Amino acid sequence: MTKQNQIENITRLSGTDPKKCMKCGKCSGRCPAYKDMDIKPHQFVMYLEKGKIEKLLASKAIWNCLSCMECVERCPRGVAPAGVVEAVRDTVKRAIGGNGIKAEDIPPIVDEFIPQQLLVSAYRKYNK
């Protein structure tokens, strides 16, 4: 896939228009995972607009975003930073070897209280 294709694909998956962003930073100001985001929510939108795809694909933030929708709720311009984060994560995980969790890492961390909802949602988010 050419770089241009990749930009178009991520933009299409995200369902959002990065050009509408006015760079106010409200999304990042509200993000509860802010400290753990090496690329902040507003930067996801900005990097996509500027075509800095390699940086996005290498980010750790895609594994720490909580999908809490705070950024979407607060954006005064109707942009969905969470949609960009998810589109980048989906692009990474859909590649061979791109999954975020390994099946063999699960049994040791499962305790008797762990709800199915946690395993299902983590698998859906992190793996293809």
Place this chain on the structure above:
Amino acid sequence: MKICYYPGCTLKTKAKELDRYARASAAALGVEMEEIENWQCCGAVYPMARDEIATKLSAVRALDYAKAHGGKLLTLCSACHNVIKRTNDDMANDADIRARANNYLKLETPYSGETKVVHYIEMLKNIVGFDNIAKKVVKPLNRKVGAYYGCLLLRPNKVMAFDNPENPTVIEEFIRAIGGTPVAYPFRNECCGAYVSLKNKDLTKRRCNMILESAKEKGAEEIVTACPLCLYNLQKNSDNALPVVYFTELLAEALGVKND
């Protein structure tokens, strides 16, 4: 009154109490929750990518069943509610997703978002009425309870339309109706750390401690939630500043049906 009910996978396993107390309380309030046939797990998270269709089909199947059986679908788990309601919005308002989902399902009549998705709390407020619940309380709570909304019931508000996402009050009204004193605290609509607890426990723990300490500081004696994952994170990924229970447990207690 009968209403179609979608329990979801966790309410059949680790969150049986959430379901059991809900059914007992609904019966006491004159509502019969009729579990829909052949439901499948909703997937627990709403897939945001524009090309995700297969991952939404179990929600569409449940919605289509409810369309032919009374037109309402009752949800209880916050995650099921979020996934099913957002998928329903896609089916109603997104021609592309609607066409592609219907192409998969080949239903006799295509599904176009006709069903109304109702969360149990919305059922209590809008169908039963908090004033009617208050009349049926036999054991008022008489304690200070903090409502924990989390993310899934509230956001994105444009679709969920559950309550004011910045300053929700409906669970506080519920607590008042069953004789408790609601305690508002700043972090009640903040994320518990969700599924990230599987990959970054530390992040979840910081979130949960902040939420519980904030509630404690405002005088709460316990916290209620509608989400099994919030409950798990707040109980198991925190320093346990406060006990956390399902809101249906308190309802069953107040209605005197906890042991039914």
